[in-house]
Amino acid sequence: MSEAKPPPSVPPPARERLLEAAVRLIRVKGFSATTVEELCAAAGVSKGAFFHHFQDKDALGVAAADHWSLTTGAFFAAAPYHAPADPLERVLAYLDFRRALITGEVAEFTCLVGTMLQDVHETSPAIREACEASLTGHAATLEADIGAAMAQHGVGGDWTASSLALHTQAVLQGAFVLAKARGGPQAAIESVDHLRRYVELLFRHPTADSPHP
Amino acid sequence: MSEAKPPPSVPPPARERLLEAAVRLIRVKGFSATTVEELCAAAGVSKGAFFHHFQDKDALGVAAADHWSLTTGAFFAAAPYHAPADPLERVLAYLDFRRALITGEVAEFTCLVGTMLQDVHETSPAIREACEASLTGHAATLEADIGAAMAQHGVGGDWTASSLALHTQAVLQGAFVLAKARGGPQAAIESVDHLRRYVELLFRHPTADSPHP
Numbered sequence: 271m272s273e274a275k276p277p278p279s280v281p282p283p284a285r286e287r288l289l290e291a292a293v294r295l296i297r298v299k300g301f302s303a304t305t306v307e308e309l310c311a312a313a314g315v316s317k318g319a320f321f322h323h324f325q326d327k328d329a330l331g332v333a334a335a336d337h338w339s340l341t342t343g344a345f346f347a348a349a350p351y352h353a354p355a356d357p358l359e360r361v362l363a364y365l366d367f368r369r370a371l372i373t374g375e376v377a378e379f380t381c382l383v384g385t386m387l388q389d390v391h392e393t394s395p396a397i398r399e400a401c402e403a404s405l406t407g408h409a410a411t412l413e414a415d416i417g418a419a420m421a422q423h424g425v426g427g428d429w430t431a432s433s434l435a436l437h438t439q440a441v442l443q444g445a446f447v448l449a450k451a452r453g454g455p456q457a458a459i460e461s462v463d464h465l466r467r468y469v470e471l472l473f474r475h476p477t478a479d480s481p482h483p
Numbered sequence: 484m485s486e487a488k489p490p491p492s493v494p495p496p497a498r499e500r501l502l503e504a505a506v507r508l509i510r511v512k513g514f515s516a517t518t519v520e521e522l523c524a525a526a527g528v529s530k531g532a533f534f535h536h537f538q539d540k541d542a543l544g545v546a547a548a549d550h551w552s553l554t555t556g557a558f559f560a561a562a563p564y565h566a567p568a569d570p571l572e573r574v575l576a577y578l579d580f581r582r583a584l585i586t587g588e589v590a591e592f593t594c595l596v597g598t599m600l601q602d603v604h605e606t607s608p609a610i611r612e613a614c615e616a617s618l619t620g621h622a623a624t625l626e627a628d629i630g631a632a633m634a635q636h637g638v639g640g641d642w643t644a645s646s647l648a649l650h651t652q653a654v655l656q657g658a659f660v661l662a663k664a665r666g667g668p669q670a671a672i673e674s675v676d677h678l679r680r681y682v683e684l685l686f687r688h689p690t691a692d693s694p695h696p
Binding site: 428437447471 | 511512513514515516589590596597598600601602603604605606611614615618619641642646647649650652653654655656657658660661663664665666670671673674676677680681684685687688
């Protein structure tokens, strides 16, 4: 797995090219249907190089989920939705940001780990765990803002910041399933609109069991 | 595809057994990883019988989605959530019914067509269409109740009965992805709880742009 750092002008190393190919191909056809041969062809590497970097296809699947966590993690960390001073505005800005990403080809805006989970959840515990860590890890980045918004707006009750953060990911994943069904983004966008409306209603109309009704 | 109706005491015909095997196996490992050989073994039929009933594996996928639409359609049509006189209560009872179904093994409560969509949405238009018809068809069974609830409770605005019906399916599909990530039902159940809370908030706190605020 050790690899000398390349000089700045050379193309990405084989391992990186294989991971990027995995992200592209798996979002189009799923993990099971994506073969090692296709990954090598798309990455422009030999099978020998593949098995130098990955013990088997499952190891590539785990590394692809980890790669997804790292690249999307950096992308969301640098996104502008963190700017508003009000934590509720940050949560709503996150949803607006996610909504704006749902555009173009379905395989380009859908989620690698949500796609992989569908066909490996029973058959590859290692990939399932890497996908779970990716989903849960991203949800956790929303928890602090949701918790701060709950405190600031005096909202709470029979749900937690953690469960609402996970729910946002459920809606996004389900929206991607709708997009795959419809072959386009519109129904997915409307689902994110419903989610945004829910968050607004939750914080504007605290329920009877809220600590500060 | 024509098949003489069997006398009551014989086991289900080969086609039916293959479709039931497809529902079981695809929910565990996805469509791509499920082979014709495995389907035949699980159904106890020969490969000759398989290709007598289905031209290829894609044809089996289309038939499995249609079979899923028929069997789940009959199941939901006969379910008790249609009983309440108030249409809003019927919608909430539907969500309670769906919540109660999220129990046991992940592959037993998750959705065949949502699972198939993940790995065939680009590669098999015929299966994608059959899955889309199943998802949209089920959502449509909720539209009349949602529409009647909107009229009765004077609720409306920038969303339609159709979009809320589709959103309920997005949340359920996303909840199933969470369940696959977690290897269990709890996070999925909490997502359905969030969806129920959203529907209650929508109908109890009509937004400013409602026809009857």
